[in-house]
Amino acid sequence: MRTTWPQPDFLAGTSRRPALAWWCGVAGLLVAALSLNDWLAERNDLDAQRDRLVRANQRALPASARPRVAASGPLVPEVDAIRAAQRVVDRIDHPWDRILANVEAETPDGLQWLELEHGADEPTLRLEGAAADVRSALRIVDNLSDRPGWSDVVLGRLRMADARELAASTPAWHFELHAAVDARRLALARPGGER
Amino acid sequence: MSPSPTSRADAGLAGLRQIPLLRKRVARAWSGARGRLHRHVVHVHAKGVLSWRVDAGAAPADAAERAAAYDSFAHWCAEHPGADARLQVSGQLVHSLAVDASLQLRSPDAVRRYAQQQFTHYHGPQAAAWPVAIWAEGAQSVACGLHGIDLEAMRHDAAGRDVRLLGMTPIWSAGLTMLSAARPDFAGPGRHALLLVEGAAATWLVAEDGVVTSIRQRYADEPHVDAVAQLLGALASEGPPLAAPPTVLGWGLEAPHALPAEIASTFGDLSGHGSLSDLMLLQPRRRP
Numbered sequence: 001m002r003t004t005w006p007q008p009d010f011l012a013g014t015s016r017r018p019a020l021a022w023w024c025g026v027a028g029l030l031v032a033a034l035s036l037n038d039w040l041a042e043r044n045d046l047d048a049q050r051d052r053l054v055r056a057n058q059r060a061l062p063a064s065a066r067p068r069v070a071a072s073g074p075l076v077p078e079v080d081a082i083r084a085a086q087r088v089v090d091r092i093d094h095p096w097d098r099i100l101a102n103v104e105a106e107t108p109d110g111l112q113w114l115e116l117e118h119g120a121d122e123p124t125l126r127l128e129g130a131a132a133d134v135r136s137a138l139r140i141v142d143n144l145s146d147r148p149g150w151s152d153v154v155l156g157r158l159r160m161a162d163a164r165e166l167a168a169s170t171p172a173w174h175f176e177l178h179a180a181v182d183a184r185r186l187a188l189a190r191p192g193g194e195r
Numbered sequence: 196m197s198p199s200p201t202s203r204a205d206a207g208l209a210g211l212r213q214i215p216l217l218r219k220r221v222a223r224a225w226s227g228a229r230g231r232l233h234r235h236v237v238h239v240h241a242k243g244v245l246s247w248r249v250d251a252g253a254a255p256a257d258a259a260e261r262a263a264a265y266d267s268f269a270h271w272c273a274e275h276p277g278a279d280a281r282l283q284v285s286g287q288l289v290h291s292l293a294v295d296a297s298l299q300l301r302s303p304d305a306v307r308r309y310a311q312q313q314f315t316h317y318h319g320p321q322a323a324a325w326p327v328a329i330w331a332e333g334a335q336s337v338a339c340g341l342h343g344i345d346l347e348a349m350r351h352d353a354a355g356r357d358v359r360l361l362g363m364t365p366i367w368s369a370g371l372t373m374l375s376a377a378r379p380d381f382a383g384p385g386r387h388a389l390l391l392v393e394g395a396a397a398t399w400l401v402a403e404d405g406v407v408t409s410i411r412q413r414y415a416d417e418p419h420v421d422a423v424a425q426l427l428g429a430l431a432s433e434g435p436p437l438a439a440p441p442t443v444l445g446w447g448l449e450a451p452h453a454l455p456a457e458i459a460s461t462f463g464d465l466s467g468h469g470s471l472s473d474l475m476l477l478q479p480r481r482r483p
Contacts, residue, residue: 005371005382006337006407008291008328010284010346010363 087121094120095149095186102150102186103127106143108136112170118181127177130161130170137175144179149186153179233278236475237271238366240285240393241343244271245468247475262472268349272356280353282363283475286391286398288343289365290314290325291410294336303329310338318342328364335406339365367391367398367410369474370444374462378442385438390427392445392465394418399430409434420450420465427458446471 099118107113108131115128131137137155145153157176165174238245243266265271271280292310300306306329314322318340325340346363353360370391375382381389382405391398395418401409413430415422427441443454444462446469454461463470 004332005368005375006330006332006335007364007368008330008337008339010326010328010339010341011360012328 090183091120093183093187095183096120098149098186098189099125099181102144102147106140106147108139110171111136111140114174120183123180123182125179125181126156127179129175129177130165131173131175132171134158134173137173137177141177144177148189149182149184151180151182153177233275234361235275235278235280237268237280237282238285238471238475239268239282239288239344239363241287242266244268245471245475246271246275246280247472249476262468268344269352272352272358275358276356277358279359279361281361283366283369284341284344284363285366285393285396286412287393287396288341289367290318290322290340290342290412291365291367291398292338292340293407293410294338295408296334296336296406300331300336303331306331306336306338310340314340337407337410365398366393366474367400369477370398371400371402371407373474373477374442374444377462380439381442386435387439388430388437388441390423390430390441390443390445390459392423392443392448394447395422397423397426397445401434418448420448420452420454423448423465424454424458427454444470444474 103113110132111129113127113129117126118124129137137158141153141155144150154177155175156178159174161170161172161174166172234249236247236249243264245262245264247262265274292313294300294306294309298309300309307327310327310329311323314325322340322342325342326346328339328341330337350360352358370389374389381387381402384404386401386403388402389400391400392415395415397413397415399409399411399413400407413426415426423443427443431437431441439460440457441459442462443459443465445465446467448465450466463473
C-alpha cells in the first residue's frame with residue numbers, strides 16, 4: 001500500500017545551494033585556520049632561531065671586547081702604527097754586524113776605509129776608502145758582489161791621492177764604492193762570512 | 196590569470212554587502228537553536244497570499260485564528276524578515292500532469308521534457324518558460340507547471356528579506372496527504388477520486404491502487420455547492436467507475452446545504468476557510 005503521495009516541489013534542487021555555501025565556508029575557515037597555525041609555528045621557529053643566534057654571538061664576543069663593527073672605523077691608523085712599530089723593529093734587527101763583518105772579511109791588507117754611509121731604512125750603501133793599488137779596489141768590488149745580500153756593487157769613483165793626503169801617509173788610490181744591501185738575505189746568511 | 200585589482204575590490208565590496216545578511220542568518224540560527232524560530236505556512240493564490248504562523252506549542256485552532264492575508268508575496272516577505280516559509284500553491288496557479296507509466300520515462304529529466312512538451316502543446320508557447328516541478332518515484336511520475344506568478348521574483352523577494360523558502364508544492368499534495376491520513380481506504384485497492392475545491396476552481400485527482408493516475412484542473416460555473424455537484428456529475432462520466440463516491444475537500448464555497456451523499460463524500464466544511472487552515476497546518480511529510 002502506498003504511504004507517500006506525490007510532493008512535487010518547485011524549489012527542489014535549489015535548497016542544496018545554501019548548504020553547499022555553508023560547507024564551502026567551513027572548508028575555507030578550516031584552510032584559513034591551518035594557514036594561521038602554520039604561520040604562527042613558522043614565526044615561533046624564526047624567533048627561536050634568532051634568539052639562538054643572539055646567544056651564540058654573545059658567547060663568541062666577550063663583554064669587554066670591542067664590537068667588530070666599531071673596529072672598522074680606526075683600522076687605518078692602527079695599521080699605520082703597526083707599520084711604524086715594525087719599522088723600529090726592523091731598524092733594531094738590521095744586520096749591521098753582518099754588513100761590517102762582510103766588509104772587514106773582504107778588506108785586503110793595506111786598504112784603509114775612510115767612510116761608510118748606510119741607513120737601516122734604505123738598501124743603498126756607500127763606502128769610501130784608500131788602497132795602495134787599483135787592483136785591491138777592484139778585488140773588493142768583486143768579492144762583495146759574490147756575497148749573499150750584496151748586489152749592484154760598483155766602483156763609483158777612483159782618483160789619485162792629492163799631496164796633502166799623501167803627506168798624511170794614506171795609500172795612493174782613493175775610491176768610492178756603491179752597493180745595494182738586502183738586510184733580510186744578510187740576516188738569513190750563515191754567520192762567518194761564507195760565500 | 197590572476198584577478199585584476201578592480202575585480203578583487205568588487206569582490207571585497209560584495210563581501211561587505213553580505214555582512215548584514217550573514218548577521219541575520221547567524222541571528223536566525225541562534226534564535227532557532229533557542230527554540231524561538233518563526234515558521235510560517237503560506238498559501239499562494241491568484242490574488243495574494245494567506246499565511247499561518249506555526250509555533251511548536253500552538254494548538255491548531257489558535258493557529259487558524261492567526262491566519263493573515265497579504266496582497267502579494269513581496270508584501271508578506273517585507274512583514275516577515277528572517278522567517279522560514281513553506282509555500283503551498285493554489286491549483287489556480289498550477290497545471291499538473293500524471294505521466295502514464297506505460298511511457299516508461301525513467302529519468303526525471305525525461306519526465307521534465309515530456310511535461311514541458313505537453314504543457315506547450317496544450318497551453319501555448321508561453322508554457323515553455325513555466326517552472327516545472329517533478330515527482331518521480333517507482334512507476335509513478337507527476338509533473339507540475341507553475342503559471343500566473345513569477346517564481347524568480349518570489350525568490351528575489353525572499354532573498355531580499357532573508358526569508359528562507361523551505362518548499363513550494365501544489366496544495367493538492369497536502370490534500371491527498373490529509374485525506375489518506377483520515378481515510379486510509381483512499382490509498383487502498385481500486386479507483387478513488389478527490390475533488391479539491393478552491394472556490395470555483397477545482398482539482399480532480401484520481402488514484403488507482405494508491406497511485407495517482409490523473410490530475411486535472413476544472414472549474415465550476417460558480418463557487419456554489421450546486422455547481423460543484425454539477426461538475427462532479429460531468430467528471431464521473433469521464434472515466435471508469437470509482438470504487439467509492441468521490442471525496443470533496445474544499446473551501447470558499449457557498450454551501451447552504453450539503454452535497455448529496457450518493458454524489459460525493461464531503462470531507463470537512465466547504466464554506467469558509469476552516470478546511471484550508473487544516474490543510475495548511477498539516478505537518479509536511481518528509482520524503483523517504
